[in-house]
Amino acid sequence: MPAARKLEGRRAESPPRPAVPRRRRPSLSGPYGFLVPLFLLLIGWAAVKGGFGLADDVVASPGQVAGALWALVETGVLPAFVSVSMGRLVLGALLAAAVGLPVGLLLGLTRYGALMFEPFLRFLQAVSGIAWLPLAIIWFGFTDRTILVVIVYTAAIPVIFNTMTGVRTVPPVYAQAVSTLGGGRLRTLWNVYLPGALPGIVVGLRLGIGYGWRALIAGEMLAGKSGLGFLIFDARRFHVIDTIMAGMVVIGLLYLVVDRMIFGALERLTVRRWGVLR
Amino acid sequence: MDSAVEITLEDVGHAFTDDRGGAVRALDGVDLTVRDGEFVTVVGPSGCGKSTLLKAIAGLLRPTEGSVRCGGREVTGPGHDRGMVFQDLAILPWRTVRRNIGHGLEIQGVPRAERERRVAQFVELMNLTGFEDRYPHELSGGMKQRVAVARTWAAEPPVILMDEPFAAVDAQTRLTLQAELLRVSLLTTHTLVFITHNTEEAVFLGDRVVVMSRRPGRIKEIVDIPVPRADRRLPELLGEPGVRERADHILRLVREEVG
Numbered sequence: 001m002p003a004a005r006k007l008e009g010r011r012a013e014s015p016p017r018p019a020v021p022r023r024r025r026p027s028l029s030g031p032y033g034f035l036v037p038l039f040l041l042l043i044g045w046a047a048v049k050g051g052f053g054l055a056d057d058v059v060a061s062p063g064q065v066a067g068a069l070w071a072l073v074e075t076g077v078l079p080a081f082v083s084v085s086m087g088r089l090v091l092g093a094l095l096a097a098a099v100g101l102p103v104g105l106l107l108g109l110t111r112y113g114a115l116m117f118e119p120f121l122r123f124l125q126a127v128s129g130i131a132w133l134p135l136a137i138i139w140f141g142f143t144d145r146t147i148l149v150v151i152v153y154t155a156a157i158p159v160i161f162n163t164m165t166g167v168r169t170v171p172p173v174y175a176q177a178v179s180t181l182g183g184g185r186l187r188t189l190w191n192v193y194l195p196g197a198l199p200g201i202v203v204g205l206r207l208g209i210g211y212g213w214r215a216l217i218a219g220e221m222l223a224g225k226s227g228l229g230f231l232i233f234d235a236r237r238f239h240v241i242d243t244i245m246a247g248m249v250v251i252g253l254l255y256l257v258v259d260r261m262i263f264g265a266l267e268r269l270t271v272r273r274w275g276v277l278r
Numbered sequence: 279m280d281s282a283v284e285i286t287l288e289d290v291g292h293a294f295t296d297d298r299g300g301a302v303r304a305l306d307g308v309d310l311t312v313r314d315g316e317f318v319t320v321v322g323p324s325g326c327g328k329s330t331l332l333k334a335i336a337g338l339l340r341p342t343e344g345s346v347r348c349g350g351r352e353v354t355g356p357g358h359d360r361g362m363v364f365q366d367l368a369i370l371p372w373r374t375v376r377r378n379i380g381h382g383l384e385i386q387g388v389p390r391a392e393r394e395r396r397v398a399q400f401v402e403l404m405n406l407t408g409f410e411d412r413y414p415h416e417l418s419g420g421m422k423q424r425v426a427v428a429r430t431w432a433a434e435p436p437v438i439l440m441d442e443p444f445a446a447v448d449a450q451t452r453l454t455l456q457a458e459l460l461r462v463s464l465l466t467t468h469t470l471v472f473i474t475h476n477t478e479e480a481v482f483l484g485d486r487v488v489v490m491s492r493r494p495g496r497i498k499e500i501v502d503i504p505v506p507r508a509d510r511r512l513p514e515l516l517g518e519p520g521v522r523e524r525a526d527h528i529l530r531l532v533r534e535e536v537g
Binding site: 173174176177178179180181182183187191192195196198274 | 336338355356357358360361362364366368369370371372381382385386413415429430433439
């Protein structure tokens, strides 16, 4: 009898079956997957610091960094700088998309556009946004505009590149089919090339934002008076190791969040549903 | 919109330069009139310029010689009066079945309610019920071809051009699709030109079968199939008097060109 009651009790306690089937296996690419290497990093970090007897003004301990992080949040410095940096990233990404999408589409659609401009684009890509900083500082001074120029430049190139490639991978027969349905150029652009290039555009924006984020940190370090890059570069002057390292952690984490939230959602909504990514 | 029109080709020839810089003559002196409401199939060895011929009618290609007229007007480019079903991959992967079939109507500016009604009609006609909101990658090869056929039919062009639309599906599905196409071809009047390299398919579907020579493609012979489309049963058609002989004759003609 007790056994039966136990069974009954268990049945009563078990949660109702979810209407939507749960994910079949725990995802290793999700947040849990991230925790494993993070944990290993923390152990390695503490071991290196302890093992080599590194002083606190060379490498801070994980605990000290956590403390610095908390202090930065409590004083309001971190929230303020995060919002400044994120604001620059968003504006920079929007401008880069506004420039990169039309240029990429145009180059992809003209027969010789891509052939002519590809080497030039590679040249521009090699002269990274950071290499433009000296000129940008001379032209625009130590201002937000300098930082923005560097972000837009850096982010626009992969957007142009991948949009162009995306357009060129669209089978011409799709456009022919739409033209036999009576569709004109604008219709073909809108119904064929834009959606067809979308996987490329998503990749371009993703890379652009990734590169743009790095350029932004560099720009803020050299030309900024606020933001996360400024935070870690300024902390160097006072040798505040724990703050520098806390800032680095935030830079990495913020990027992860942005990438996951924006592009994870975008890919699920469009590209994967069409079966283009398989 | 579904009043069929006549297609006239006069001395159509086409030459182009291939990737290695060699001059290629794809078509030579093709004279052909496809009467309004007629279903003409074109058969010939691969590389004989069948597709070039069809593209010239579609306006996707300007032939270097001769003239192509459709409904009395010179063909200068593609238009919705000449719908086309392509061999593969021409339905848009980012549109559901419903939105693919309704695409031509959308382009023509047909109001949503009317569009939905006509799409529903073709979904049923082409046995696609239950798959309206699926994307092409979720469909079998045969279903994709049905969507492609439905998309072209739904736009109701007076002329429908088909470029080996069933070449990529298995034999059983192919027979089903051919029977469906025969049935659909009788619902509304279109002028139909259907390219194939399969002589049996050409006989099954065509009122007349145009046999082409190997490159440069010329018309070798035009063979009438004496059974009206409305009376055809597939594949029993081949047993009807006069059909077997004609099918064998067509096969011989094509074999001569291949051999």
